[in-house]
Each structure stands twice: as structure tokens, then as C-alpha cells.
Amino acid sequence: MTITPRALTAADQELIDLARAVVDANTDGEDGIHTVGAAVRAADGTTHVGINVYHFTGGPCAELVALGNARASGARRLTTIVAVGNMGRGVVGPCGRDRQVLFDHHPEIRVLLPTEHGIGSVPIKDLVPFATAWSPEGGSIAYGDDPSAGRP
Secondary structure (H helix, E strand, O other): OOOOOEOOOHHHHHHHHHHHHHHHHHOOOOOOOOOEEEEEEEOOOOEEEEEOOOOOOOOOOHHHHHHHHHHHOOOOOEEEEEEEEOOOOEEEOOOHHHHHHHHHHOOOOEEEEEEEOEEEEEEHHHHOOOOEEEEOOOEEEEOOOOOOOOOO
């Protein structure tokens, strides 16, 4: 499967800058526990941020903290997310766990990440091959079989 990323918009660049500002202001260095910042944009245009909490038991990634922050702030429909590494590492793609959480809770979200063509924007569904939609009522089913499955 070939994924063709969409070029960044001015709003995408603002989101990258916001994530960069969060990690730059809160990092504790290369070996610290706060090394990635994330920013997410809601459909209403509001933005929400998060920073990772590294722990050997699997502390939360910055993207998941940003999702929780958005929800706690009342945002229900999220459109775009990005993570940026500290110490000038730039935009980083979401890990597998984050991809699955994003897909399950926000299947229409776009992810900003490095591609072979530079930083681009791709739909989360393109980052989860053979995706399944999950819901408490229906469990896990092949994505597309039931349009209501896996939707919060």
C-alpha cells in the first residue's frame, strides 16, 4: 500500500509549533521522562497539548496525554494531531499503541508525521493496516463492516 501524504497547511504548521513549544518548555533532557510534546486540534479550532511521562512500565505517550487533555476540556471531535521530540528531534510519528487508540477514538483524525517526502498529513486509517474497529458493545470487527462500530 502506498500512502500519499497531504501537504502541510498553515494550521498544521501552527500545531507543530505548539507541540514544539510545549516540549521545549517542559523537557528535562535527553534521558528525562518528559521528552515528547504533542498538540491536537479540535473541530472547533481549539488546540490542546500534552507531554509524555516516560516510565519503564509504559507511561503515557504525549499523544495520549493530549487526547485526555482535549477531552477534559470538552473537545469531542479531533481533526489533527502531531508529536515533536525534544532537543531539536522534530516531528515524530505515533507508536503502534497510539495509532490504535487514535483510530479507535478518532477514526477521522489526520496525523502529521515524517514521510519520505518530508513532514506530511495522513489519515489515521492509513497508518493502521487491516484495522479493526472496537466498541464495548460489538467488540472488534473488520473496519468498514459496521460504520457505527468503534465510534465513541
